[in-house]
Amino acid sequence: MSGLCNRKHLSLALVSAALLAFQIALLQILSTSQWHHFAYLVISIALLGFGAAGTLLALARQWMTTRQAQLLPLLLCCCAVTLAGSLTMTQGLLGGFDSFLLFVDISEVIKLSAVALLLMLPFTCGALTIGLIFTLETDRIGSYYFANMFGSGLGCLLGLAGLSLLLPQQLPPCFGLLALAAAAALLPGSRTATRGVLAGSLALVAIFLVQATELELSQYKDLRRALDLPEASILANQPAAAGQIHIVDAPVLRGAAGVSFNWLGEMPQAPAVFINGDSIGNLPRAAGRDNPRNASTFALPYALGTPRRVLVLNAGTGVDVALALDRGAETVIAVEAHKPLVELLRTAAPTSFSRVFNNSRVTWQPLASRTWLARDQRQYDLIMLPRVGGFGGNAGLFALHEQPLLTREALLQAWSKLSPQGLLTVTSWVDYPVRNPLRLLATLVETLQDAGVTNPQDRIAAVRSWGTLTFCIKRTPYTKAELAAIRAFAKRWAFDPALLPDLLPEERQHYNRLQDDSLFRLFDEVLGPERAQLYNNYTFRIQPVDDDQPFFSQFLRWSQINTLVSLYGQRNLPFIELGMLVAVLAAGVLSLLATLLILLPLIRLPKGKGKHWHVLVYFGGLGVGYMWTELALIHRFVLYLGHPVYATALVVAVLLIGSATGSALTGRFRVCRPWRWTAATSSLLLIYVLLLGTLLEATLPLTMPLRAALTVLVLAPVAVIMGMPFPLGLKLLNKKHQAEVPWAWGINSCLSVVGAAFATILAVEFGYSLLLLLAATAYLLPTTIRFQASEQRCD
Amino acid sequence: MQIRRKSACSSVLVLCLVQLLCFGVVASSERGEDREAMVREQILARGVKDPTTLTAMRTVPRHLFVPESMSQHAYQDRPLPIGHGQTISQPFIVAFMTEIIKPGPGRKILEIGTGSGYQAAILAATGAQVYSIEIIPPLADSAALRLKQLGFTDVKTKSADGYYGWQEHAPFDAIIVTAAAEFIPPPLIEQLAESGLMIIPVGSPFFVQTLMLLQKRDGKTISTNLMPVRFVPFKRVAEE
Structure with missing residues (x-):
């Protein structure tokens, strides 16, 4: 391999x-400064x-390929500068962006679109270089695709490492x-002017590096509001x-969520903790009986006695741990997956906190709560689950959050851990x-x-305050x-019992009256034989969720949209179920843009040569199939590996590096029938659908290193095979329809993005098993495509 | 009966006089038609009938309480951002809360969360004695200046932590907590007069906000969840 070839790979x-x-960095930056939906x-x-x-390349392939020596370094410089300066370019716009006005003020739509377009620049410049190299080197696509996938796998790990080390x-x-x-x-052999551009770009990137822009937080972010308070630090x-x-600390910050209005003691000042600005x-x-949480419905279980062993799941800042300690628990296991948070609070929190x-x-376990429940063998006198919903009720906002x-499976596991x-x-x-x-x-x-349990009513108690409702099952x-x-x-x-085995109707609204009695009527229906009927007839989706569709806060029923509009007005609908509607909006916008980008090159592509739809189905199928596989597998491994970040990092890295290996292997084949590999991927995925759950469940008790090793072993075969059809397809396409190579690559990219957007909706609506x-x-679709009769001998 | 009627008439006269005095400076005709339409379509149509409240809503120039860039939207049926993550409430909510706490001459009202000062101005326009506290200094300063410039000199404002209420002027006949927290500060309940009313919108003004009314009777506090305010008009239409 020549020096230039090596340098191109690098x-x-x-x-x-x-x-x-x-x-990866951008996702956290935008989630911190704005709502994660946006x-x-x-x-x-x-x-x-x-x-x-891909579209640009398809339209200007000849012009670009003839100038590739100058163009490649220039595009990369452009990518570097726009990437390094992305925050400086967009923070001004984002700082003034008002997310609440998005649905009513066109100028906010324009701001958001401008931000998206500016952020698109580094991706477009970077992708143009990738596409151009692919187009130029289609004969050796296997090794170049390897470099691309391997680099991406490395980038995933680098992104996560960067987020752990730097702001x-x-x-x-x-x-x-x-x-x-x-x-x-790519510089050796290039013109002096190109070297000058590189030097200039380096200077610009250095300036951006030294003067890293502070994040402009939306005025509605909790963190920004806390920092607006007097003397906040x-x-x-x-x-x-x-x-x-x-x-953040401020003299006026107090933590006493849901405390009774009969509480006459002090509501103690307390620093607040924020993750990504929320x-x-x-x-x-330390408060003992003076802890105001004693006067909230959260303290209901302690009204029945002092539990010796307490398990607090998703323990967060430890408010429920403090309550357990204050109420005399002997042992508290606090499970919190955010390990750096616990470490920071252990060392950096003021002594009194x-x-x-x-x-x-107290023993802190840095693990996902579900993984702890699945692995732990102990029994507890009290298990406390985290609070559900938001103050004042904005449930629909979290529709896409996995909980x-x-x-049902989680609660059953927790139930089995309870002492007699x-x-x-x-x-x-x-x-x-x-x-x-x-x-x-x-x-x-x-x-x-x-x-x-034959009579659940006998085991459920609930009390309601002015804002919270606490359930206790025994x-x-x-x-x-x-x-x-x-x-x-x-x-x-001054709380009201909401559910007790011997509750009288008149007890339910003594201190806290509701606007109507619908809550209690609906409660009675859930407890009674008409529950299934209620599930079918209620305006919102309220049936329990399972591990395959763990979207507890997704309440929207598409069949009830008309009813919702007639009840609440079309203008108000986004404010009830915003999360899902933003996902649908994103998928719609992306589909539209992707269609345009895919259709545009057809103007310049030679007509009558080959079947365009073959290219669309083959490379589109690969793009969609890859994204859906990746997202479905990440979900499967979150519980297994105990942490969403580790699971994402490991699964994505294995898939990308495995695909890179698969791609490199295609260079060695003299016979290439890509349909064989797509069929093999499809078959392997079917096996995963059937067996993966059982395998992961059986090996969950293994230690973390063993589980990680098993993850690599299980995913590697499919990852390697998934890396083969794309380079093989490009190679075949290049033989007879060279002009379509960039278009094919563009289709693959577009449909990967669109596929990812639809994956969320599909998982929410139908579950991750169906997504897999x-x-x-999706991998079966390319199996049906034959690019040419001679594809069995494509040496 | 005659005496009662006379007394009622004189009350209305006094009220009108107070309101005229209050609006000597501000009751300009500027965007009067917008206000009239706002009252007719958003407030009266949704069941707010209290004449004192309606008069106040008709006279206070809402467009002067919103940022200049938002002025064109001032009379629309929605909350508007005023900076620092705060909002000026939807006109109907302001009217609804005002009607509930029955402000008027001689009534002492505490507002927690001055914001733009609009709610305080509406309350003052009814002749009530208004005390308003804002925790964010820039908002407190601009609201105080605005109220002064518009002639609401009787509204007492201060920049402080609303948690402690305003002990020197307690007890209050009503308290409006426009910037609700996840808890109800005990000092506020203490400063609420016997039979007093406290009204708290719970939740984000841009999402589903419910109104909670606290009533203090015989030393006991009772909460009543009034309604999800954003949806009321639509629900009524649906029921009809």
Whole structure:
């Protein structure tokens, strides 16, 4: 292989790494500065830069290929500068962007589109170099595709490592340097002017690096609002791949969510903690009986006695751990997946707040709560689940959030960990229209039935305050003394019993009256024989969710859209179920843009030569199939590996590096029948659909290194095979329809992005198993395509 | 009966006088038609009938309480951002909350979260004695200046932590907490007069906001969830 060829490989790997690492950093940057929904939307559009590059290349292939020696380093310089300066270019626009006005003010749409277009620049420039190299080197596509995939795999790891070590706003200039290194690799033999451009770009990237822009936070972000308070100061600001952590202190910050209005004590000042700019709560102060949480419905289980062993899931800032300690628990296991958060709170929190993190009675487990439930063998007197919903009820906003702790399987696992007199408790903010409490009750009832309890009513108690509703399910039926204790607790703090085995209707609204009695009527229906009918007839989707579709907060029923519009007005609909609607909007916008980008090159492509639809089906199928496989597998391995970030990093890295290997192997084949590999991928994915769940369940008790090793072993075969059809397809296409090569690559990019957007909707609506099945089907589509009769001998 | 009627008439006269005095400076005719339409279509049509509230809503120039860039949208049926993540509430919500706490001459009202000062101005326009606290200094300063410039000199404002209320002027006949927290500060309940009313919009103004009313009777506090305010008019239409 010549020196230039080697340098091209290196350059390709570097720019691929830079783009993927930038994408990961961008996701956190935009999630921190804006709502994550808009981050998702903006990045999806920006990623279409790959599609746009394919289109440009297809339209100007000849012009570009003849000037490739100058063009490649220049494009890479452009990519480096726009990537490094992406925040400087967009922060001004984002700072003034008002997400709430998006649906009513066209200027906000224009701002958001401008941000997406600016962010598209580095992707387009970087992708143009990738596409141009692919077009030039189609004969050796296997090794170049290897460099591309390998670089991307490396970029994934680099992005996550960067987020752990540096503040997110410092990362784009660093990744800009990578792109610049890619340009430098192609420099030998280039003109002086090109060298000058490189030097200038280096200077610009260095300036961006030194003057890393501060993130402009949306005025509605919790962090920004806290920082607007008088005398607010940042106690800690730590980067983390699982979410940047801020601890903010201000004399007026207090943590006392949902406390009774009968509480006359002090509401203690407490620093607040934020992950990616969103509040996760205040730090608990040592308080004993003076802890105001005693006067909230969260304390309901403690009205029944002192639990010895307590398990707090998704423990966060430790407020429930503090409550358990204050109420005399002997042992508390606090499970929190965000390890850097726990470490930071242990070391950086002011002394009066760090006791829950340095207490000999508390053991912190840095693991996903579901993984802990699946692996732990102990029994507990009390298991506390995290709070459900948001203050005042904005449930629909979280429609796309996976909540694996609120599935039937999760609750059944938790139930099995309860000691003979054990209690499981969960609290929800009361929302309107009622969604969260209803789905929660339905899940509890069905969990109890799954566990063989014939009369769930005997095991469920719930009390309601002015804003919260706490459920407590008990291993054994409640005794009369326990029911009396619950009533006394409720009376003491002006709460109303909402569910008790012997509850009288008039007890339900003594202190806290609702606008109507629909909540109780619906509760009764969930508990009664008409539950299935309620599931079918209620305006929102409230049936329990399972591990395959762990979207607890997805309440929207498409069949009920008309009813919702007639009840609440079309203008208000986005405000009830915004999360899902943004996903649909993103998918719609992306589909439209992708269609344009795919159709545009047809103007210049030679007519009558070959069948365009063959190219579309083959490379589109590969793009969609790859993304769906990747997303479905990430989901499968989150529970197995115990942390979403580790799972994403490992699965993506294995798939990309495995595909890179597969791609490199295609260079060695004299016979290439790509349909064989797509059929093999499809078959392997079908096997995964059938067997993967069982295999992962059986090996869950293994240690983390073994589970990681098994993950690599399980995923490697499919990853290697998935890397073959794309380079083989390009190679075949190049033989007779060379002009279509960039178009094919563009189709693949466009449909990968569109596929990712639709993957979310499909997973929410039909579950991850079906998504994996659809991925297998998507790989079947290219199996039907034959580019030429001679494809069996394509040496 | 005659005496009662006379007394009622004189109350209305006093009220009108107070309102005229209050609006000596501000009751300009500028965008009067917009205000009239706002009252007719957004407020009256949704069941707010209290004449005092309606008069106040007709007279206070809402467009002067929003950022200049938002002025054209001032009378639309929605909340508007005023900076620092705060909003000026939807006109109907302002009217609805005002009607509920029954402001008027001689009534002492505490507002937590001055924001733009619009709610305080509406309350003052009814003749009530208004005390308003804002925690974010730039908002507090601009609202105080705006209220002064528009002639609402009787509204007492300060930049402070609303958690502690305003002890020197307690007890209050009503308290409006426009910037709701996840808890209800005990000092506010203490500063609420016997039979007093506290009204709190719970949740984001841009999403589903419910109104909670706290009533203090015989030392006992009772909460009533009034309605999800954003949806009320639509629900009523649907029910009809």
